[in-house]
Amino acid sequence: MNELFEPEIVAFVCTYCTYAGADLAGTSRLKYAPNVRIVRLPCTGRISPMFILKALQKGADGILISGCHPGDCHFTHGNYHARRRWMVFRALLEFTGIPSERVKYSWISAAEGGKFADLMNSITEDIRKLGPFDQYKALIKETEAPATF
Amino acid sequence: MVIGYKPGTTADRRRPHFIRTPEEADQLVLDSACITNLSGYLVSEGLLSDEKAVAIFLKPDGIRSINILAAEAQLNIDQILILGFDINDNQVTALEGEKVEEFATLIESIKEQAPDALKNPLLEKIEGMTPKERFTFWQKEFSRCIKCYACRQACPMCYCRRCIVDCNQPQWVNTSSHTLGNFEWNIVRAFHLSGRCVGCGNCDRACPVNIPLRLINAKMAQEVLGSFDHFAGMSHTQEPVLASFKKDDSETFIL
Ligand code: SF4
Ligand code: SF4
Numbered sequence: 340m341n342e343l344f345e346p347e348i349v350a351f352v353c354t355y356c357t358y359a360g361a362d363l364a365g366t367s368r369l370k371y372a373p374n375v376r377i378v379r380l381p382c383t384g385r386i387s388p389m390f391i392l393k394a395l396q397k398g399a400d401g402i403l404i405s406g407c408h409p410g411d412c413h414f415t416h417g418n419y420h421a422r423r424r425w426m427v428f429r430a431l432l433e434f435t436g437i438p439s440e441r442v443k444y445s446w447i448s449a450a451e452g453g454k455f456a457d458l459m460n461s462i463t464e465d466i467r468k469l470g471p472f473d474q475y476k477a478l479i480k481e482t483e484a485p486a487t488f
Numbered sequence: 489m490v491i492g493y494k495p496g497t498t499a500d501r502r503r504p505h506f507i508r509t510p511e512e513a514d515q516l517v518l519d520s521a522c523i524t525n526l527s528g529y530l531v532s533e534g535l536l537s538d539e540k541a542v543a544i545f546l547k548p549d550g551i552r553s554i555n556i557l558a559a560e561a562q563l564n565i566d567q568i569l570i571l572g573f574d575i576n577d578n579q580v581t582a583l584e585g586e587k588v589e590e591f592a593t594l595i596e597s598i599k600e601q602a603p604d605a606l607k608n609p610l611l612e613k614i615e616g617m618t619p620k621e622r623f624t625f626w627q628k629e630f631s632r633c634i635k636c637y638a639c640r641q642a643c644p645m646c647y648c649r650r651c652i653v654d655c656n657q658p659q660w661v662n663t664s665s666h667t668l669g670n671f672e673w674n675i676v677r678a679f680h681l682s683g684r685c686v687g688c689g690n691c692d693r694a695c696p697v698n699i700p701l702r703l704i705n706a707k708m709a710q711e712v713l714g715s716f717d718h719f720a721g722m723s724h725t726q727e728p729v730l731a732s733f734k735k736d737d738s739e740t741f742i743l
Contacts, residue, residue, distance in 0.1 A: 389660045419733035427682045430711040436623025445743035474623045478668040
């Protein structure tokens with residue numbers, strides 16, 4: 340690869356913690372990789388595993404899911420429910436060959452602007468090293484082929 | 489009503505049979521070919537709505553299904569009489585008890601054997617592969633799927649009136665049966681059955697292209713057993729594993 344590969348990364352975040360953390364990174368003028376597209380949701384409990392599949396379907400190379408630290412959820416236990424779901428879904432993705440390096444999870448509070456910026460940078464670097472998710476992209480390409488009879 | 493088995497189209501097949509009068513009882517058969525988990529019929533529309541008792545022939549996996557359906561508020565256990573049986577070495581034996589609670593010790597012992605029972609050479613082989621190889625393995629399997637949804641129809645745990653694959657606003661899962669859509673469908677199916685599958689094999693047997701569906705479910709059963717000590721269908725009051733949590737659930741992977 341001559342040109343530097345620019346991965347596309349989607350971050351699903353809860354509005355009360357990680358989104359506020361991302362905001363803090365912005366207002367503190369911390370620079371971080373521009374590869375990340377943020378999707379804001381009310382709570383990690385609202386982040387359905389379907390979102391992960393949808394992001395992959397649309398060609399994402401990496402995904403981050405992030406919310407409030409345990410005990411800090413605005414709705415008291417949305418993140419505890421989410422954590423169980425992630426645990427199971429993560430094992431399922433792993434088993435079907437979607438590498439866990441491409442789907443990451445984190446707790447980032449409203450005060451952790453620095454952690455947010457650092458994580459975006461490190462995830463972007465990690466995915467850059469992995470390269471595009473070729474196996475999945477080949478499947479996407481197949482869907483674009485004209486029908487044959 | 490009694491739900492049982494009668495002879496099927498070939499010598500080794502049985503089909504479900506629903507009888508309403510004592511005279512019909514001799515149409516029923518019970519032998520080692522009666523392997524289908526019949527519990528799903530209980531939640532078919534209107535079957536339980538007259539609140540009359542229903543007796544149903546069930547193996548231990550089916551009895552666990554009853555517990556799950558009750559725990560998920562799909563049926564009232566007081567309405568169900570269980571005609572329990574098991575098959576070992578082609579021999580049918582009757583199980584003691586008629587109410588689902590009476591099978592608690594039996595299910596307890598099945599849970600104890602589960603770590604060994606869920607072991608499978610192919611499963612271990614897949615676990616030993618690299619992610620790329622695993623992806624290729626499942627890509628090959630799922631590419632054959634024709635999205636007939638027979639696996640869903642056959643599964644007692646797939647009772648949703650409106651399945652996520654039938655929703656098109658938004659359309660989460662590609663409906664056409666190219667490999668991408670098949671991949672998504674099979675992942676969603678496995679996820680929705682995590683911690684709920686009893687391993688009855690109805691899905692496997694229904695699949696016209698022989699995708700090893702139960703293998704993914706077995707993997708997920710191992711996962712919930714190992715991570716949350718959850719074994720599906722222990723009792724009719726068991727909390728569904730993905731609708732409950734513990735504050736100290738493990739989280740080694742969260743950054
Ligand atoms: S997923 Fe398959 S094995 Fe599991 S309960 Fe449903 S039909 Fe039975
Ligand atoms: S039964 Fe088999 S072919 Fe039909 S939808 Fe399920 S996995 Fe696909």
